Amino acid sequence: MYSDKVMDHFQNPRNVGEIENPSGVGTVGNAKCGDIMRIYLDIDDNQVIRDCKFKTFGCGAAVATSSMATELVKGKTIQEAMEVTNKAVMDALDGLPPVKVHCSLLAEEAIHAALWNYAETHNIRIEGLTKPKSDIHEGEDEEEEEY
């Protein structure tokens, strides 16, 4: 059901772990829905993401999207990191099954949450960044009934 890239990032996740005294950290998702992502950022004075780590509770796609998202933002400026969308994460993984698209949204949201935390604690404003939702499943459509 998963692409080779998803399987690779699930089996060999990049950048797993924590950063001590991070510049920013964000946690999104909830245990009720079965996925939580936490992203740590280490950002230098030129606003370049020097390092990025993650921890994820979730399915194969949740782990793979977190891993890919950290790869995509590492070494980027925070403005460039803002352009790492869920679609970019999905494309980089050669796609996700439709039921797993929300995992890529969660990954985008986790990056934004970590950047938001960085912006708040460093008193700066990041163009285009809004306060992340605490729960990405908010407002999702109810399942259609079949009869």
Add this chain to the structure above:
Amino acid sequence: MKKLIYLDNAATTKTAPEVVEAMLPYFTENYGNPSSVYEFASVSKKAVTDARETIASVLGAKTNEIYFTAGGSEADNWALKATYEAYKSKGNHIITTKIEHHAILHTCEYLEKQRGARVTYLDVDENGVVKLEELEKAITPETILISVMFANNEIGTIQPIKEIGMIAKEHDILFHTDAVQAFGQVPINVEEYHIDMLSSSGHKINGPKGIGFLYIRKGVKSRSFIHGGAQERKRRAGTENVPGIVGYGCAAKRAVETMEKRTAKEIEMRDYLIKRITTEVPYTRLNGDPVKRLPNNINISFQFIEGESLLIMLDMDGICASSGSACTSGSLDPSHVLLAIGLPHEIAHGSLRLTISEETTKEDADYVVERIKKIVEHLRSMSPLYEDFMKKSEK
């Protein structure tokens, strides 16, 4: 070839070679339609009759009380829908449980939404056992049917079917049981247990897929559900799946003949696996009743990790298993059974079901335990929930 350890026998089982052998002549040699008049077809007709007799005798039923269907889901649909239609002038109330298979739950929802039924979904205790006093309390003069599964497909809990049958009989209410997981695994006698209807499926007991039956006690008025020809005493139209029926008869005979020895072996292996996993992996719990449990069922929750990740990693090691996590159910909610026994969502997401068979060896079991230990440790090292938990416990 990669080593395969199949521990998902509640999903389906390997068709036994002797079952396949019994079926084969009914494809290419004795392919006649049992309804035809000529001599050639009488071989097929006799094969169907023999299989029906075998199954009836296993259940303590009469031959003309066994109706073949295309599987367990059809039998469940038939039992509920046709009984409701036949008895709704008497009352519109059905009692079932929160832990039934979806073939029961979704059929009940249909009857509620489309046919005006009122359905009570009974709670179960923390081991998944129906509370008999709540069942009695739920009964009203309108109650026409009680449907409680014999044994649960996810957590393996076996219900007090005899007691439920007694309660139904005392109140003159029909009693149906979904015995898809129990038939052939535990002794069942429809007289002793006061069962009026019973659903079963061939492929759960080393029989073929696409065949099941509904036992309907003589006198129960549930009419036809599939309309057409006069097969199955005019109650289930459609040319008989002769090879399937033959295979099912063979599988049922085999399951009952080997039951005592086979299940004793499985129980020993089951308890060995449960003991090793729950003592050697921290932060785990066994789901379902430790004793009133199907011989082959193991269901364990691992805190801080998610089931699908665990399944994929087990699959990479050649181990087939299943989980009650949302990711495997196609919705955001984890298993309704695990929620009904009171597990919080995050613990339900981290559940693993292993259903062994008579072929599961100690070597397999030991390999599986070692892999589970490694995988759980790895997934926990990636889990923010575990990180938070460890930080809290350090303080």
